[in-house]
Amino acid sequence: MSSEAPFFTPGQRRMVGFAVALLAFLSTIGLLILSFWVLGRLVAHFSNVLWPLAVAGIIALILRPVVDFYQNGLRVPRLATVVALYALSLLFLAGFVMVLVPPLARQILDLIAFVPTFWQQVTGYVQLHYPEWNDLARGYLSRPEVRHALQSLAEQLQGMLTHALPTLKAAGAGVLNVFTFVTSFAIIPIYLFFFLLARGSPTSRLGEHLPFLSPELRADVVFLASEFVSIVTAFFRGQLLIGLVMGVLLATGFSIVGLKFGFFIGLAFGVLNIVPYLGTIIGLSVALPLAFFQPEGGLLLVALVLVVFTIVQCIEGWFLTPRIMGRQTGLHPVAIIIAIFFWGTALGGVLGMVLAVPLTAFFVTAWRLARRKYFATA
DSSP: OOOOOOSSOHHHHHHHHHHHHHHHHHHHHHHHHHHHHHHHHHHHHTHHHHHHHHHHHHHHHHHHHHHHIIIIISOOOHHHHHHHHHHHHHHHHHHHHHHTHHHHHHHHHHHHHHHHHHHHHHHHHHHHHOHHHHHHHHHHHTSHHHHHHHHHHHHHHHHHHHHHSOOHHHHHHHHHHHHHHHHHHHTHHHHHHHHHHOOSOTTTTGGGGOTTSOHHHHHHHHHHHHHHHHHHHHHHHHHHHHHHHHHHHHHHHHHHHTOTTHHHHHHHHHHHTTSTTHHHHHHHHHHHHHHHHSTTOSHHHHHHHHHHHHHHHHHIIIIIIIIIITTSSOOOHHHHHHHHHHHHHHTTSHHHHHTHHHHHHHHHHHHHHHHHHTSOOO
């Protein structure tokens, strides 16, 4: 009895299997991209709601050990501890406003007033040392097609500005947006107060709310949530302390070497290092041109600014980060930079950049857990 010939040859079956696997892979990638796009749109739409919750939650995670210490170690009621912490914070804020805000405000206003002078210094330097650039620019500007393109661009910008002029309706919407922004951030202390009053770990009772999951999967979800909270706490507690120390060091160093507005620039770019490498990149791009073109500046001041940056970076890389952060995230510097751009795009701006490292570290932890438990080869 003859058997029927198979519908597909072995080569065709391999081809079909490859096509199905490729289709499944592309579908998975498309689903992930769609998920990130929807998540980014939701975060952008509800940013006024999410920002206060995120800020209050992060601050609560950072301050929780202090509250727990006073409650458990010194037997102080939790409510009294939180109230005392708020009072100390208000005193610190008042001292900060009285001591640091006046010189900071003065330097900010001086920096704004210095911008036209800085631009004159730049154009004068170019005209003096690189006159061929001016000749090249004049040559291009003399061409009719270049003039026409610049004229079209100017007309488009003028049209955009005309449409952007605040009508009564737009002005009302702008006032409403500002009011919403201020209100959303004014509610942070209220959220923070109740977050600090909560006892126990944020994930201590998470398993009770997941009865529909199997015990093993429920344990994995609770573990990942606990890991995410630990990563967020360690990262922001360490980055805030590192950014503050770097800001003080940069402000002191810039002021000593004579960089104009060095106190404000150093503090600002130190704080910006809460997002890894952001303060360094922006700081170098601002401080070096300012050091070169400011009155009595030049290559020597540029070299001194670079020395200050190098010393502070060495202190941060060799002492601050190993002592404060350790290897909490376990991410390569290149992975951190890619993560900042990716999450900044996926979540629509600053919130994604701020949460980039904790989110990436969380997904790395989730992948390691899944690979160990579900994809391990026998």
